[in-house]
Amino acid sequence: MLTATRELPVRPDTQPQLAIALIVAGIVFLASFFGILTRPVGFLAAVWPANAILLGMMVRNPSYATPLGWLAAFVGYIVADLSTGGNFFVTLWLTTANITGALTGYLLFRLVPESDRWLQRPSSVLHLFAICCAVALAASIAGGGAARLLFGKDFFSGITFWFITELVNSLIILPVLLTFPGFRRLREHWPAGLSPALFQHALPALVLVASVGLAIMLGGPGALAMPIPALLWCxxxxxxxxxxxxxxxxxxxxxxxIPANLIPLPELPDPLRSLDSLRLGIALMALCPLTVASINAARVELIERLSRAANHDSLTGALSRGAFIERSEACLQANRDQGTALLMLDIDHFKNINDRFGHAGGDAMLKEFVVLISRLLRPADLFGRMGGEEFAVVLPGLDMIAATSVAERIRQALEMRAIEMPSGGEVWATVSIGVATRAPGEYTDFDDMMLAADRALYEAKEAGRNMVRVGARQPEATSPTLN
Structure with missing residues (x-):
């Protein structure tokens, strides 16, 4: 008998929040310190990644975006600037502007669909661009006036430089942070060693490097666009x-x-204004490959969804009958030198479950059955729904003894599991299983194995159900019908 339990109130633990605050403050401090070191004499920093990093961190981890998290970021900005000799009043002004921009972006990202946050739709890059413009505008309005106090520049010059710098940094850095898949997935997809396939996969990146070298050799304004075709290929x-x-x-x-004159450019009449124009053009140019990558990602996802819909049962998620048979035949062909086993499974008295609990109860039973069995199978095993309450499993590399052992574990797992019904109550179900095997080097097609496993399943049903039987492969004129 199952009894309900109540969770006792848990005393809130402040340690994780303090740890998060330290992480936020540390990252903002290091990013700000880097930007301060790159600040040119007599003006604001041309490279300021701290705001984009803070915004990306808050969007990726909403649990960080607490009052304590934003306060920690504020402290990180303050400490970085004061440690390099900044004036407290000016530091407070600039930090307020930085937080204003990041907070504006965070609030706007909460309004867009989740798929747009991770650049998974064709329109995602347009949303990203609009948000980056709003971030740059908010920060530049809040902090542009500091240019007159710091460097004697007028408000318009300060707001223009701040807007361009903020927009450039956001468009370049934010996409990396928003699309980062995590270190675990990176390790899973990291190549194991050198191979011709790896070289072929790396070819677009190598062409991109070569195009950069060509741009350095040729120089001129057109050199800035030379890497674009290779980047689109990437x-x-x-x-x-x-x-x-x-x-x-x-x-x-x-x-x-460009400022270091690594790419030779003609003499510009207004170097500062022309440099701002080039920086903005480079950032906007980055939108093209990001848009193509987002469209391609959406296309791949759509293909995967269509493939899953075509090859998997819509109710249980198991392979459909046609996909299961096709993959099983390919599996038999590929594993001819080793043993292969086929299990046919049929839930006992399934009609009674439908009659008692309705089709919703029967659907719940089928879904729980698939989840239960899937946990007992290996990644290489094939699991499909053949129709109704009948399923099949192909076990490559297993002989009769090992396959029978797997079938017995499946039978016991269902027998010991109470399935909850949507209308209330529990059901204890059982399953009958027929086993057929093919020895290593033996030629047996999938139809013959299915006939043998079907006969074994029929024998298990006739013998009283809730048992495993092993079938022999002798052809018969007709096959029995299961009830």
Whole structure:
């Protein structure tokens, strides 16, 4: 008999929140310190990644965006600037402007669909651009006046430089943070070693590097656009995160190489205004490969969804009958040198469950049955729904003894499991299983194995159900019908 339990009230633990605050403050401090070190004499920092990093961190981790988290970011900005000799009043002003921009972006990102936050739809990059413009505008309005106090520049010059810098940094850095899949998934997809396939996959990135070298050799204004075709090739080949990283690296290189004269350009009449125009153009140019990568990601996701709908049962998620048979035949062909087993499973007295609890109860039973069995199978095993309450499993590499052992574990697992019904109550169900095997090197097609497993399943039903039987492969004119 099951009894309900109440959870006791738990005393809130402040340690995780304090740890989060330290993480936020530390990251903001390091990013701000880097920006301060790159600040040119007599003006605001041309490279200021702290705001984009803070915004990306808050969007990726909403649990960080607490009053304590924002306060920690504020402290990180203050400490970084004061430790490098900043004036307290000016530091407070600039920090308020930085927080204003990041908070504006965070609130706007909460209004867009989740798929747009991770750049998974064709319109995602447009939403990203609009939010970055709003972030840059909010921060520049809040802090642009500090340019007169700091460097004797007029308000318009301060707000213009701040807006461009904020927009450039956001467009370059934010996509990397928003599309980052996590270190675990990166390790899973990291190549194990050198191979021709790896070289072929890396070819677009290598062409991108070569195009950068060509741009340095030729120089001129057109050199800025030379890497774009290779970058578009990368966006059609790699995932959105990889494209974002390559786009960021290229943009950062261009932003550094132009002032350093690594790419020879003609003499410009107004160097400062022309430099701002080039920086803004580079950032806007980065939108093209990001848009292509987002469209490609949406296309891949759509194909995967269509493939799953075509190959999987819509109710249980198991392979459909046609997909199961097709993959099983391919599995038999590929594993001819080792044993293979086939299990046919039929839930006992399933009609009684439908009659007692309705079709909703029967559907619940089927779904729980699939979840239960899937946990007992290996990744290489095939599991499909053949129709109604009948399922099948292909076990590559197993002989009769091992396959029978797996079938027995499946039978016992269902026998010991109470299935909750949507209308209330529990059901204890059982399953009958027929087993057929093919020895290593033996040629037996899938139809013969299905006939043998069906006969074994019929024998298990005739013998009283809730048992496992092993079938022999002798052809029969007709096959029995299960009830």
């Amino acid at each position: 966006s059609l080949t790699y995932k959105t995160f990889t494209t974002s990283v390559l786009t960021m690296l290229l943009s950062v290189w261009l932003l550094i190489s």
